[in-house]
Amino acid sequence: MRQPDSAVLPGMTRKTKFAGQSRESGADLLRSRVVGKSKRNSPKPDSNRAQRLAERRAEQASRGVTRPFEGVAAECDLVALREFVPSATATLRTAPGFAAKRPVTLATVLPGAVAALVRAAAEPVGFVAAQVQFQSENPAADLATAIAWTQLSEPGESLNSAADAELAAEPLTEVLDPAAPLDLTVHQDFNWWVPEGVQPDPQVAATIEQANQAIMPSDRLALDADAIGAAWWVDAGEKAHLRWVRPEDEDALMLALARLHAAGGLHLGEGSRFAGSFRTHGLLVPVFDLDREQHATEWVKPATEFGARLNEALASDAPMTPEERRSRDGLRSRQVTLR
Incomplete structure (x- = not known):
């Protein structure tokens, strides 16, 4: 399958590329390549921040957990969204003690297979992904970090991986309401990547069409x-x-x-x-x-x-x-x- 050219999705300020794949999974279409991460989350190799991030990655890798979503009412759906559901979204209910300034939507996969983004709109919305290109041994900690990142970042920015967010990892149960199930919307396409009422340019439309052709009902x-x-x-x-x-x-x-x-x-x-x-x-x-x-x-x-x-x-x-x-x-x- 021919790789589509780079395209800027509405609500994002940076370019994101996609690579072709088989028809097994629409989500897998986006895992093969990730570009366009936010520059504010890209530390220089010789900086102190880069060293701290490397140390945190090593620490997270050593803390791999067998059952990362245990204790969360949505555990089974979170596992399903991570492993095999092609296209679905759910507005998350954050924990009572978590200071959220904007709503957060959980999605199976985001453009470019990034971990999170903030959609630019009159009322910005944070999006976090279940299926990502880069992850640690603790996906629950990654998800918690991505959710927190959406509250601190500017509209139009995207987060390549949770490890790139200079944030202290919080337990998922302190960020996500552990008693709340997911109010899921199952999609049969990826048209929700484009905000409602926005007309995508031809490159974006072609990218979404390619993903839609790979999705399984x-x-x-x-x-x-x-x-x-x-x-x-x-x-x-x-x-x-x-x-x-x-x-x-x-x-x-x-x-x-x-x-x-x-x-x-x-x-x-x-x-x-x-x-x-x-x-x-x-x-x-x-x-x-x-x-x-x-x-x-x-x-x-x-x-x-x-x-x-x-x-x-x-x-x-x-x-x-x-x-x-x-x-x-x-x-x-x-x-x-x-x-």
Whole structure:
């Protein structure tokens, strides 16, 4: 795919380039190249600030956490947005003690795969990204830093990475309201990169069109309010998938899945097949292959029924049967670790 030329998106004062990619993910389109970071966040190599930033990067790398978003109500959705949701946004509710002077929107990915930007407008809005080009071993600290940066920076500026912000890292729960779920808007394109009412120039329009062509239709299943975790549907082309990010202990969840498998209940009904699971950010994510002829809304009832079976299996303290042990061994062999 031909790389589009550099383009300046409305609301940004610096140029951002994009590189082409396959159709696997619209978000991946933006990860291959990042330029146009704010010069005020670019320390000279021999400066004291550069040394402090390097020391902080090393410190953050040594503090890698297994489950970075634990303790936040939006944990499962934050993991989903970071790992596989192509295009979605949510206005963040900051912590009561956090002094916010402008609203902040969480996005799956921003132009140039930057960590944050402040959109220039009559009322500037901060944007922070879940999927970024550069990150430390603690994505929760990166997100907290990016949110804080949006409150201190000027409209039109962008932050290449959280490590470039000369800010003391705060716990995410002191920046983001830990009790607030995400009020998500799922997009089927990247047109929201351009402020409403603004006509993009041809270069910008071509860049967005290229990203839109790579995106896969996605949606979050609208399960009951008491449903656990975050279940996301995606149409990947030949088949659709359901990825259900779950907050339970990984071993306990694997045991429950094994019990269901041994009992013949590890499915979402006709047109579905359990494909396996992956581990990421300390959570286990079961994945189902689905008939792509059925839309996300048609999987709500089967997913609700499966959730009830899974909760029952999680509550069981019965000793494992030989069949359940064999099922667990088989399921573990089909498990992938992302990070």
